[in-house]
Amino acid sequence: MALREISPQHCWELLESHSIGRIAWKAADGLQLLPVTYAVHQGSIVFRTSPYGVLSELVRPSDVIFEVDQLDMAARTGWSVVVRGRAESIAEPNEVAQLLRLGGPVPWAAGTRTLFIQVTPRATSGRMVGIP
């Protein structure tokens, strides 16, 4: 089973049909890697966090890598899509209001999760193994 590339359009279809991903970035004290609940909103990856959480670092524009995958150990099939881009907070009140109206991505942990972070994609790529 060789690795095969996934087209950018199919990458976004996969991103839109899922809601859990992982995000990594270079923080002040080293690499960070966390799972997040996300949504695709106007061609960007959007998620919510608390102003006090680790993810709130991304309020300041930061280079990030965001990944979504689906892997089946038994069948040995799977795919992985990666979005490289720039994360920053959504500061525009109208856009925040719109996201809140839409329901936005739902955070898991309790507390005030009023911060919306947006990852504007610079490059999207994906690969699959063993899926016809």
Next chain:
Amino acid sequence: MALREISPQHCWELLESHSIGRIAWKAADGLQLLPVTYAVHQGSIVFRTSPYGVLSELVRPSDVIFEVDQLDMAARTGWSVVVRGRAESIAEPNEVAQLLRLGGPVPWAAGTRTLFIQVTPRATSGRMVGIP
């Protein structure tokens, strides 16, 4: 549901009971983030790759972050364990032979996957949401 810390011992129990994780590092051309099939071997995270794949970059000692999680969207419960450490290839023939005998971590993609990469942990931490 607040976030709660997972003890280091419990982190390693979780790592040992799973086999798919994600690894991120700062590559020459930016951040990388990939899913890998891994095993815990003598207190380290070990995985196999091809000398031609992206992961083979980790032959040269590199700071990495490795993450394993289990998230249940419906129940809104989950945990995430993160290992920060140094990746490098396992060059010692006896150790490679031992890993091959044990079966080692099984790679998915086809091809020569003769390279073993080991992540020696420097710090391990974990957190859970909504699990009693």
